[in-house]
Amino acid sequence: MKPFDPRLLRAVPAARRPVAVLAATGIASGATTIATAFALSAVVVAVVEGTDLTSPLVWLLGLFVVRAVLAATTERVAAWAGVSVSSALRAALLRRWGTVDADARLEPGPAVSLATSGAAAVEPYAARFLPTLVTAAVVPVLAIATLVVVDWPSALVVALTLPLLPVFAALIGKATAESTERRWAALASLSGHFLDVVRGLPTLVTYGRAHRQATTVREVSDRHRRATMETLRIAFLSSAALELLATISVAIVAVTVGLRLSHGSMALGAGLVAILLAPEAYWPVRRVGAEYHAAADGAVALDAILAQLDPTPTPAAPQSPATPAPNAAFGGVAPESGRVGEVRVAGLTYAYAGSPAPVVRDLDLVAGPGLTVVTGPSGVGKSTLLDLLAGLRRASTGTVEAPPSHYVTQRPFLSTGSVRQALTIGHPATDDQLWEALRAVGVDGVVAALPGGLSADLGDDGFGLSAGQRQRLALARAWLAPETLLLLDEPTAHLDPEGAEHVAALVAELAERRVVVAVTHRDELLAHAEHHVVLAATNASPVEVVREATSPSAAPRTAGEEGDR
Template sequence: MRPFDPRLLAVAPAARRPVVAVAVVGVLQGVATVATAFALAAVVVAVVDGTPVGAPAGWLVALLGARSALGWAAERSAARAGVEVTAALRRALLEHWLRVPAERRPDPDRGATLAGQGVATVEPYAARFLPALVAGAVVPVLALAALVWVDPVSALVVALTLPLLPAFAALIGAATRDETQRRWRALSSLAGHFTDVVRGLPTLVGYGRAERQVEVVAEVSGAHRRATMRTLRLAFLSSAALELLASISVAIVAVTVGLRLTHGTLDLGTGLLAILLAPEAYWPIRRVGAEFHAAADGAEAVADALDELTTPSVGATTPAATPTTADAIGVRLRGVEYSYPGASVRVLRGLDLDAGPGLTVLTGPSGAGKSTVLELVAGLRTPGAGTVRAGRAHLVTQRPFLPAGTVRDALRLGNDAPDADLWAALRRVGLDGFVAGLPAVLDTPLGDEGVGFSAGQRARVALARASLSTAPVLLVDEPTAHLDGPGAAAVHDLLVELAERRAVLVVTHRPELVALADRHVSLDHRAAQAPA
């Protein structure tokens, strides 16, 4: 976990501009801070000496106004950086996971935690910690350089004591890093367990085991709470230690300045400048330490996200499921083997499959790897051995994705078909009457994942969308699992119609569809059979 990882700017280019803006404003604020100290000292000296104060007062007012404007710009640029860095990182993660094969994606629970709550913690990291980091790198250097020019003795005191702050901050930060990592693991465990409980709640209720999960969730939540409290204790300890060191260091500078003023070896202007500049050398580092604890979760999330994004997507010796040509109508698998990540048993072994133009059905017992074959052909998974060659494919899964938009948006996902074609596609799957009866027809909004439609209706919307695709290969997984007899017959007729001009590969348990197929491949026997 680094304070700032340069890989962030490489993997999320959209984050470059706001981060650079934060850095530029931070440098300007540092210059204005040092200049204000000179102007304020000049005003005080002028008042004490009885000389005109107009010029130094004018400079002081102008610099205070500039600092106010820079403070406003810093707040705006920091807020914008927080939003844009968060959005850019989340977008980069999702695009990366969509590009890589399924076996190179993280566990769904960990991925959801990282892209959701994890990336959300990046906003305070970018909006508060990064500006503090820039100030901590620039302002102390400027203040020390000014002190060397004005009062070398005070500069020597600051130079000797200033390294103590980052040293103690690094020591406490290492402990904070370890505690934050433990807290992050506890949060991931809690999120994953809670997700599993929600998914399996109907089964748990059916077997009378739901109450037991209350204790388990409470136990995992307690572990997360204890990890959080340990992190907070370290944060308070760090702030107290840095404040104490900075206060002692500034007091040493003040004492040396006071003694020299008393003995007449130092003039008032120089002493004032030394006392005004010394705190500015320590304050940015104290702020970095405080903001680091507030943004520790964000720094950990950035590190995890960048590790995900910089992991090679495909190994050098791993065969990839790439199409021969985008318009090739057919699928060809030779000697394909596949094992799920972490599993020792191969779900597919030496599979050969040919699916040319026409309707090919794939059958077999549950767990035989039927859905895996479709994902291999679609390029979502990479075979462990063998070759997969196919044209551009459109995949319809058992749980098809419907965006949280309108019915029209769901049908136009991946195409720009006019409304007339949308209605024709709905008519083919027997859903036109239902959609016509909706309050806003095609403009009727859908909830997340098609909330508002039944499982069978969502499947038919996905098939209607597939019929509008121009992909020469259509992959369909159990299209009639949630349909009654008439609905299933309409879908069968649509698949036969589409197979006249495409290669259609369908996973099914329906004997009616097997009877309509041009080819039948049974994973149980690994042999192609002619339809009965």
Template sequence: MKPFDPRLLREVPATRAPIGLLAVAAAAQGAAAIALAFALARLVTDVVAQGNWERSALWALGAFVLRGVLGMFVDRMGAHTATAVSSALRRRVLSRWIEAPAEARPDAEEATTLAVQGAEAVEPYAARFLPALVAGVVVPVLAVGALVVVDPLSALIVVVTLPLLPLFAALIGRTTEDDTMGRWRALEQLAGHFGDVMRGLPTLVTYGRARRQVEVVRAVSDRHRMATMRTLRLAFLSSAALELLATISVAIVAVTVGLRLTHGSISLEVGLLAILLAPEAYWPIRRVGAEFHAAADGATAIDRLLAPTSCPAGTSRRAYGPNDDVPAGQEVEVVGVEYAYPGTETKVLDGVSLVATGPGLTVVTGPSGVGKTTLLDVIAGLRTPSNPPRISQVHYVTQRPFLPDGTLESALRLGAPTGRTTSDVWDALRRIGLWEFVAGLPDGLGTRIGDDGFGLSAGQRTRVALARALLSDAPVLLLDEPTAHLDGDAARTVVDVLRELAAKRRIIAVTHSPDLVAVSDEHVHLAPTFAELSS
């Protein structure tokens, strides 16, 4: 766990400008603190000597105002930087997971924890720890440099005692790292178990096992609570230790200054400057130690979010732009493909071949669990088998198609070329049998739907996804059970549309529907492997 990971600037360029501006502001704030010490020492000396204290008071007031304005700017800039950094990290990790094959993606529970709690944990790291880190590097150097000019003996004491603070902070930080990792593991276990319970809740209620999960969730929550409390106790103890070291070091400087003032070996102004500058040398490092514990989750989350993903060689494909003509004779070549799910040795696909040349409709059938959906995932490039297939650009309609939160029109245009007009959208709805339903809505295409198509039935979600496929110009369409959630009339409409599309595109559909099999040009039947039969 590094205090600052340079990968953050290298791999997420959007964070460079806000972090750079925040660093400059934090350094300027530290310089203003040094200037304030000089102004206060001069003011006290003028008051005691009955000099021109009015001018010194104006300088001190100006230094106070400057430091206050810079502090306010650092706070505001820190909040802006925190939002920018967390958002950029979340966008980066989500886009990387989307582009990666299934083997390189984390589990759903781990991904949720990183994308939600992990990105949020980065905000205090960016808002408070990064300014403290910059001040901890700049201000002690300025303070010691000023002390060397003003009072070399006090500078020597500070130089000798100052390394004790980062040394103790590093020793305590090692323990903090272990506790923080333990807390993250407990959080992932809690998120994973809670997600499993929520997904299986209908089954648990059916068999009367739902209430038992309350105690299990409570036990997992207690482990997370205890891990969090261990981290907090360590943070308080480490902050107290750093405060004690800094207090003793400043006291040593104050004692030597007092003795020399008593003997008259230094002036009052020099003594005041030494006493005012010494805490400025220790304070930023104390703050770094305190903020590091507060932002330890953020440092761990950044390390996890920026961890490299092992992405094996993906599917060989040629990309077509939205203005390109859809090729009429694309070849889908899947020869001898073998695939086993990550962490297992049993092959769900073992020597499967599928070769389709030119436009037409290919249906894939077989018993449930034989690997039909996995075959479509392989063709779409979502999974990487032993022998990657060669295909062109595809449009994939899964069994539960993705419909984002927004208007119905935005869901239909997802993945469609920019040149598609509203008339094209209505034509696709008419062909798929949804024209009357959408036209009858109060806002038509502007009707808002919830996340994952909330507000639509399963059949309506499927037909919206099929209309979106009609708007796409991909030469290959992959369909997983396109008629599964449709009634008889709607299913026949979809079959007719697919038969019409097959005259121009290559369609590969997984189905149990005999009507779709009857109108297909090619039929591939997957049989269970020997391992599945023996089990």
């Protein structure tokens, strides 16, 4: 783990200011701490010598107030920096995932955990570890520099002993590395056990094994305690050793100062400053060690997030080196000048990451205004083709020219918020327009019956709506979309024959005003199709493209048993 990764500042500009402010408050705090040592020693000297206390006391109180302000600022800045850096990283990560190929993203599970708990783990790293790091970098240097001026022999002692701390820490670390690693591995599995058992509780209850596990939980918890204590003992021992080392070093300073004072070769004030300053040089270094472990999770997560943000893919990545088609940030591929609205695909080949065989191979396709229906056997890449047209995936080779699209996926996004929010997520619309769209798809009655109508909360995945109603809601949103290209993946799935016929007519109506490309395995749509494209299985190369007569009654030719569902 690197203590600080400068890539953070390059990749996430929003993190620069918090880190800079942290550094500034750290330096200011260090300087005030050192000034306080002078004021304090002046106060002690005044008390001891019975001279006027006013001036040193005013200084001391003033410095304590400044330190108080700085301490409050540090707490505030650290909290703010923690949340800013972590939020900035999360936002950058999600923004990046919003532009890359569907295949270049992580699996949903790891992606979610990196964006949620991963980014959150960076917070303590930025809020606690970074300030400690700044202090450790600044305060010892300031303390030694001041000592050089006040009392150079003390400065020499500190300068010679201070490097022993990290050296000592490294030696301890090295000596115990092997056993520590072994213990950590054992510890990880032991500490994971309780989580594993608790998360699996529903399964254990189902199969009547839950009560039996209670004793295991107790046993493993006890083993976990012993293993943790083994690990902690080493950590605490090394931290105690460092503290002892620091104490001995300060004692050496104190002894030399004491000897010189008793010989009368040194002023009391200077001696006091020296012994008050010497510990200030050691503790920030010790604290880095203490916070190091607490920040380890955050540093690991930071590394993982920065790797995702790295614009150059790792050499091992299966991404094709071929320059992908220019891609708008979201919602489709920028249209080339010329035939606006037309979809033109030439020599399109696409392979999933990690898969040697392309799922779409050397495909040519032109889809003009009207309804183009794509059919083909399961797994032939029909949905992938729509992803490519929508710009969600980038061609390995070949070109895709398509205007910005509205794409109704197989499981359209409908969760969270009200019906109104679901329908206007892409573009704003008035309530009148919303009702018109709902009428067009035939769910106006259903929505009107919901408590709250357009304001009804849909909840996760559309609470209270059947699959068919959700499908129609998604089509209502498509109806409202201003994009001239409409991509539909199985728009009549989940519908009974009557409903499917209704939707098919609706799709045909939509196709009057725009380019509609629909993937389906059902008959209703084919009856309305102007173009029919059959994708053959990948082993037939190149992919066969059939353009049928522009006839609404074109006989459907489906190529496979089940649809690409």
